[in-house]
Amino acid sequence: MRIDLSDQSVDALAEVISGGSASGQERSIGLYRQGWRLEAWFKGFEVSFDLKRESRLPATKTALHGAMFIDSGKGELLKRIIESAADPRDFIKEPERHAAVVEYLNKHLFYDGLKLEQAGRTMRLVEIEETAPVTNALSAMAAGIDFDTVSRDLERALRAAVSDPELAVTSASAVVESVCRSILVELKLDFPAKQDISSLYRAVRDPLGLDPMKEGLAPEIINDVKAVLSGLVTSVQSLGSLRTHVGGAHGKEKGFRRIDARIAKLAIHSASAIALFIIETWQLRHPGRALPLRDRPNESS
Template sequence: MSSKFSPFVISALVDAITGGPGIGNQQPIGSYRSGPKIEQFFLDCGLDMQLGGNSRVPATTDFLRQIARQPGGKGDTDITRIIEKVSDPREYLGEPSKAMAVREHLNAALAADSLAVVVVNGKATIVERQASNGIIEPFIAKVTTIDFDTVQTEIARAIASLDNDPEDAVTAACSLIEAVCRSIIVELELSFPAKKDIEGLTRAIQEPLGLSPGRSDFPPEIEIDIRQTLSGLISVAKGIGALRTHGGDAHGREKGFLRIDARIARLAVNAASSFSLFIIETWERKEHRSLPKHTEK
């Protein structure tokens, strides 16, 4: 069996692909697929699966088990591709609630394997759960309600690079904050600052969003705390920008020299996501924006 995916994940995947046995009053998980549609589904994944007169569910189960047993990591690669295919929102354009149901069903099985399916920039992808939990998941859900295309691109890049290329993940974390600030500046119809680096962009949105530590209208009992917190916002952004300069790959890197590890990259991406989520929510509150309700996770 696959070294990455447990038998419980394979079972949940069977449910998601077939829609279940289709008997009684049981509602399908996602879309019910007939035998020919199941064969076409696997063909779209680059896999030749033929029922050969067998029942849909048992044949799909046997085929997935065969795939998972492939050596050399090929089984994990193929199962990953299948999960991302069946979780892709574009499979359920007419019924988006089914896409959400499929991902919830698969994520319940993937949780014990420390994995999760998330949708970023309109595409489903499997990530390590420590990379998708905490602040990143609500941030992803938030940006999918707003037409901030560059923001979605950068968070997708950051998640994908966390473990395999931490230096690129740090660069993406910095670009993420810059993309959010640029988007907010455009939405508020402000002029861009002369210095368009991360520090200049974050400072440009502080006063318009009421986040300047120099404000004089704070309640006296919490004035010092709020000033310290708001000052910390710029410190976080500056720190990520400096880390990008010294530890990221934006300015090139020496061959064979890894300056940071996944731990630091994860810290940078989580911090950037937390900062960006706060900025977006502050903008929403200031503008009294009624953003579209996001129906998928």
């Protein structure tokens, strides 16, 4: 991972690590560390920290620039430093403060193409994947309606597109499945016996009225819309087949690759388009009626 921090990100990181200036009028968002603690903190990364020429906050910025020079864009050292700056163990007594620190850093790191995210008990620095407009639209809509299941599956798919394309396909398929299950839950309809993506999509087609004859369309375009909807069915079926053949849920030997990132991203974008269409159709048929946050009642997140 190549890391090129902007001056603004360095300033934010220095604020968090040092706890800001000792003479600051307002409480710093970071944890206040005395000079000797800062020296010990940077020593753990084999980065020089010198208080003889500068006070704590400027010396912290200088140390970070020194780390950038040592790192030479490789990212390994800076990744460790940034992740350690947001270590949740330092905020055990103030978990809400830890959340504020992560948000503060992420607002700056965003412009460097990076973000911090929770990974079990630790924080992990990851690259922000550039996404297609349809994926951005689905992300925005899922966030807007608090649809946590879709947001989680979509983020998982985007993260895995390059590193684990098979897992990305599984997560992409799960996006569509989550939307369909949520609609069935909200309408109090029975789940199909087989809960794969094709069966779930078929189960919501009639309740959503996905039939161009019911849309009041002009006669000359009914067949065209039918063809588009038929293509949607084909896309759903193809996603299900792809997941069956290469999806991470079905096991594979370590290091094996049946597909590359291009195919994984195609699956993600296809799933996003399908899920977006289903949600927009739901909103058209049931204006103001929210979908459940999760695709099953009492499902753990």
